[in-house]
Amino acid sequence: MTAAADPAQELARGADPRSRRTGGDVAVDISHLTYDYARAGVRALDDVSVQIRAGEIVGVVGQNGSGKTTLTKHLNGLLKPTSGRVAVAGVDTAGKRVQELAAYVGYVFQNPNHQLFASSVEVDLGFGPRNLGVPEDEIAERVEQAIAFFGLEAVRGQHPYRISFPMRKLVGIAAIYTMRPAIFVLDEPSTGQDHITTRKINELIGRLREEGSTVICVSHDMQLLADVADRLLVMWNGRLIADRPPRDVFADRDVMAQTKLEPPQVTEISLRLRSRTGALPALAVPELAATLEHALARPASGGS
Numbered sequence: 636m637t638a639a640a641d642p643a644q645e646l647a648r649g650a651d652p653r654s655r656r657t658g659g660d661v662a663v664d665i666s667h668l669t670y671d672y673a674r675a676g677v678r679a680l681d682d683v684s685v686q687i688r689a690g691e692i693v694g695v696v697g698q699n700g701s702g703k704t705t706l707t708k709h710l711n712g713l714l715k716p717t718s719g720r721v722a723v724a725g726v727d728t729a730g731k732r733v734q735e736l737a738a739y740v741g742y743v744f745q746n747p748n749h750q751l752f753a754s755s756v757e758v759d760l761g762f763g764p765r766n767l768g769v770p771e772d773e774i775a776e777r778v779e780q781a782i783a784f785f786g787l788e789a790v791r792g793q794h795p796y797r798i799s800f801p802m803r804k805l806v807g808i809a810a811i812y813t814m815r816p817a818i819f820v821l822d823e824p825s826t827g828q829d830h831i832t833t834r835k836i837n838e839l840i841g842r843l844r845e846e847g848s849t850v851i852c853v854s855h856d857m858q859l860l861a862d863v864a865d866r867l868l869v870m871w872n873g874r875l876i877a878d879r880p881p882r883d884v885f886a887d888r889d890v891m892a893q894t895k896l897e898p899p900q901v902t903e904i905s906l907r908l909r910s911r912t913g914a915l916p917a918l919a920v921p922e923l924a925a926t927l928e929h930a931l932a933r934p935a936s937g938g939s
């Protein structure tokens with residue numbers, strides 16, 4: 636590998652390696668979306684506009700109650716705008732049922748208990764593609780792939796409610812992966828403390844990126860989003876207050892303070908040393924190491 640192709644070295648020289656990433660056609664088009672939970676008298680979304688391109692990996696962050704789940708539930712038609720418009724893959728969700736949109740959008744619920752209802756893990760994994768009319772031999776193949784990828788061999792015959800909660804969350808994600816949706820929506824897939832789940836989700840998003848899928852992932856895990864996301868949508872009190880690459884969001888002290896978010900530890904170290912390294916904030920250990928080595932290798936100023 637040449638130095639020029641190494642993203643960490645690129646960062647050390649002051650260029651942002653992520654800036655090369657660009658998306659394709661518009662996959663999600665949200666225009667002036669406002670949503671009221673009418674009976675509760677709550678305005679959960681207030682004039683949100685955003686476009687997401689095919690192949691982009693987008694993180695959604697913000698405090699509890701800021702509107703993240705309400706926003707993502709508009710993507711598969713579970714909720715319909717009070718005003719404004721939501722289109723996925725060019726289709727206006729307003730006149731569409733959830734089942735119709737399932738062909739484009741796979742939605743992984745925050746709580747897997749709202750999603751899994753079959754008598755066994757295996758049956759749950761086949762349910763989605765069967766509903767979409769995928770041929771049986773293809774379903775069987777996808778189910779085997781998902782069991783291998785998510786490490787579900789030991790629980791494949793068990794009832795989803797009899798397995799551990801983190802495992803059930805993986806089954807909920809796997810049950811959407813078998814549908815191969817073009818747009819993959821994950822609402823808080825990891826709890827942040829469960830390393831196996833987090834690593835799997837990181838791996839899954841990498842695979843989805845290679846396959847050209849669009850991913851929208853709500854998470855409190857800033858390191859996970861630093862690792863995978865091209866952009867972060869920052870929600871605050873029902874409003875979208877920032878829509879920028881993770882590096883820019885983490886470096887924006889005002890946005891971070893307003894939303895009470897904390898950057899990943901690596902990024903925090905990098906930000907604190909920024910006046911001395913002059914480098915862009917690092918998102919991962921190799922980037923931080925490269926910027927520090929670069930700074931330390933410079934001859935000390937004011938000497939000799």
Ligand SMILES: Nc1ncnc2c1ncn2[C@@H]1O[C@H](COP(=O)(O)OP(=O)(O)O)[C@@H](O)[C@H]1O
Nearest residue numbers: 672675677679698699700701702703704705706
């Ligand atoms: N079913 C509901 N009925 C009434 N209010 C709700 C409902 N779901 C969410 N809300 C309110 O809408 C706002 C946004 O909630 P939500 O989208 O769940 O936020 P987040 O996912 O960021 O925690 C909050 O004020 C929440 O209390």
Ligand SMILES: [Mg+2]
Nearest residue numbers: 703704705745
């Ligand atoms: Mg939520």
